Amino acid sequence: MEKVMTEEQSANAWEPKIVAIVCNWCTYAGADLAGISRIQYPPNVRIIRVPCTGRINPFYILRALQEGADGVLVSGCHPGECHYITGNLTARRKFAALKSFLGYIGLEGDRTLFTWVSASEGDRFAQVIRGVTKAVRALGPARKLVKGI
Amino acid sequence: MENVEKKLREEAKGLLAEKKVDVVVGYEKGTLPLTATPCFITTPEEADRLVWNPFCVLNLAKFVHDLLSQHHEAQKRVKPEARRKKVVGVVARGCTSRSLVIHLQEKQYGRDELVILGVPCGGYLDEKKLAALAGGEEIREGSLDDGKIAVKTVKGEHQAPLKELLADNCLVCRFNQPVIADIQTGEIAPVAEAEKEYDPVTAFENLPPEARWAYFEKEMAKCIRCAACRNVCPSCYCRICFAEQSQPRWVDIGADPSDTQLFQLMRMYHMVGRCVDCGSCTAVCPMGVDLRKFLKKLDKDAFSMFGHRAGVSMDEPALLGAYKETDGEEFIFEPKHGG
Ligand code: SF4
Numbered sequence: 001m002e003k004v005m006t007e008e009q010s011a012n013a014w015e016p017k018i019v020a021i022v023c024n025w026c027t028y029a030g031a032d033l034a035g036i037s038r039i040q041y042p043p044n045v046r047i048i049r050v051p052c053t054g055r056i057n058p059f060y061i062l063r064a065l066q067e068g069a070d071g072v073l074v075s076g077c078h079p080g081e082c083h084y085i086t087g088n089l090t091a092r093r094k095f096a097a098l099k100s101f102l103g104y105i106g107l108e109g110d111r112t113l114f115t116w117v118s119a120s121e122g123d124r125f126a127q128v129i130r131g132v133t134k135a136v137r138a139l140g141p142a143r144k145l146v147k148g149i
Numbered sequence: 150m151e152n153v154e155k156k157l158r159e160e161a162k163g164l165l166a167e168k169k170v171d172v173v174v175g176y177e178k179g180t181l182p183l184t185a186t187p188c189f190i191t192t193p194e195e196a197d198r199l200v201w202n203p204f205c206v207l208n209l210a211k212f213v214h215d216l217l218s219q220h221h222e223a224q225k226r227v228k229p230e231a232r233r234k235k236v237v238g239v240v241a242r243g244c245t246s247r248s249l250v251i252h253l254q255e256k257q258y259g260r261d262e263l264v265i266l267g268v269p270c271g272g273y274l275d276e277k278k279l280a281a282l283a284g285g286e287e288i289r290e291g292s293l294d295d296g297k298i299a300v301k302t303v304k305g306e307h308q309a310p311l312k313e314l315l316a317d318n319c320l321v322c323r324f325n326q327p328v329i330a331d332i333q334t335g336e337i338a339p340v341a342e343a344e345k346e347y348d349p350v351t352a353f354e355n356l357p358p359e360a361r362w363a364y365f366e367k368e369m370a371k372c373i374r375c376a377a378c379r380n381v382c383p384s385c386y387c388r389i390c391f392a393e394q395s396q397p398r399w400v401d402i403g404a405d406p407s408d409t410q411l412f413q414l415m416r417m418y419h420m421v422g423r424c425v426d427c428g429s430c431t432a433v434c435p436m437g438v439d440l441r442k443f444l445k446k447l448d449k450d451a452f453s454m455f456g457h458r459a460g461v462s463m464d465e466p467a468l469l470g471a472y473k474e475t476d477g478e479e480f481i482f483e484p485k486h487g488g
């Protein structure tokens with residue numbers, strides 16, 4: 001059945017768009033496991049796969065926000081389990097500083113989220129996505145640092 | 150101050166005469182009253198041009214990096230047997246010396262390419278505060294006597310204690326003695342109130358988020374993206390800055406406010422553990438953007454989160470180039486079960 005949405009309806013139907021930048025070796029594999037185990041999670045994430053969280057230029061996060069992402073999630077291997085040994089440990093410092101700085105200028109804390117999910121944690125991956133989606137939904141559409149606003 | 154200046158000239162003269170350095174980067178008298186300007190001294194005779202006073206504003210480490218990196222670049226085109234070393238002497242107060250340490254930590258040049266002429270620093274005059282004193286009028290004459298600044302404009306004369314006109318960063322400077330020097334020219338007791346260093350940051354943190362965002366938006370809206378702040382910053386030495394890269398184009402060159410916000414956020418983020426609070430960027434900004442309000446937060450975080458102070462120790466690695474297993478994890482997101 002065809003449905004035509006009025007403007008108001010489509011505004012009410014806002015769904016958060018979340019960019020998830022995840023490392024190839026742990027979180028991406030965790031997402032795969034969630035998939036093959038048929039664990040349900042909200043379809044709001046767009047996954048970008050990178051070799052390692054250490055590969056993530058913080059600019060990716062800012063740029064995603066500028067281009068209209070309502071939230072950005074970064075996830076990689078747990079500390080001590082990085083495929084490249086220390087990529088996530090240096091990344092942890094970078095992200096800690098970035099998150100604090102963004103909070104300082106008044107950006108909502110839940111717009112940028114960081115976590116660890118290993119390859120065997122399909123369940124945790126789904127939980128993280130549920131949690132992140134819920135947190136970003138609670139914030140509403142992004143209005144800060146967004147282009148064209 | 151006079152003694153420091155005298156000693157400085159003597160030392161510079163000696164270094165140049167003995168060919169221990171190729172150039173001394175220092176300050177000379179500016180063309181306007183109450184100003185000094187960076188200069189490059191290459192012969193012993195010129196050394197008498199050097200001055201050291203509260204009008205010396207810019208962080209000279211920037212020029213040291215420029216000279217040495219250009220020299221390294223030029224040497225690549227010279228036959229190996231014809232290559233020569235260049236040694237740069239530099240007049241360095243506390244913040245300048247910290248920038249030099251950062252360059253050394255980041256392996257920009259060798260310690261042997263540098264002769265540091267350390268000078269004690271009592272802070273420099275904030276041009277904007279001076280302009281306010283002069284009521285925005287052109288300053289025709291100016292003098293500094295006995296800790297008092299006096300200016301003459303067409304409309305009249307004004308006076309104020311130097312201390313009231315010092316730059317904000319100088320008032321709370323923690324390292325007003327060089328942290329590293331080959332030749333030290335005099336000592337003075339610290340005058341700054343370093344314990345108040347982070348007060349403005351803490352006050353800002355206590356504002357509601359919307360007020361902080363409004364302030365950020367307002368300040369960034371002033372920025373015309375002239376990049377003077379970056380060009381003068383000793384920690385901004387990248388050959389091609391992200392701001393000019395086109396593949397990928399990190400930040401768009403548009404009139405959209407978010408483009409400027411991103412440019413600034415990223416420029417500042419590149420200062421994590423690398424900003425020495427020299428105030429050069431704020432001093433050269435033609436639009437009076439309150440950069441320090443944001444940069445100082447990075448400094449505060451670097452210290453409170455990682456115990457790091459930018460450029461104070463040669464034994465410490467660059468903050469973001471290292472890690473500790475014990476680094477804080479409070480910011481890591483933990484979903485609630487069943488969430
Ligand atoms: S960001 Fe500004 S205050 Fe910090 S080191 Fe660079 S020029 Fe100095």
Ligand code: SF4
Pocket residue numbers: 379384385386387389390391392415416417419
């Ligand atoms: S803003 Fe960043 S990329 Fe540009 S010169 Fe400074 S440190 Fe380098």
Ligand code: SF4
Pocket residue numbers: 371372373374375376377378379430433434435436437438440
């Ligand atoms: S100097 Fe001022 S106006 Fe120029 S780019 Fe920096 S903040 Fe913007």
Ligand code: FES
Pocket residue numbers: 023024025026027051052053054076077081082083084085087088
């Ligand atoms: S490989 Fe997963 S974080 Fe480094």
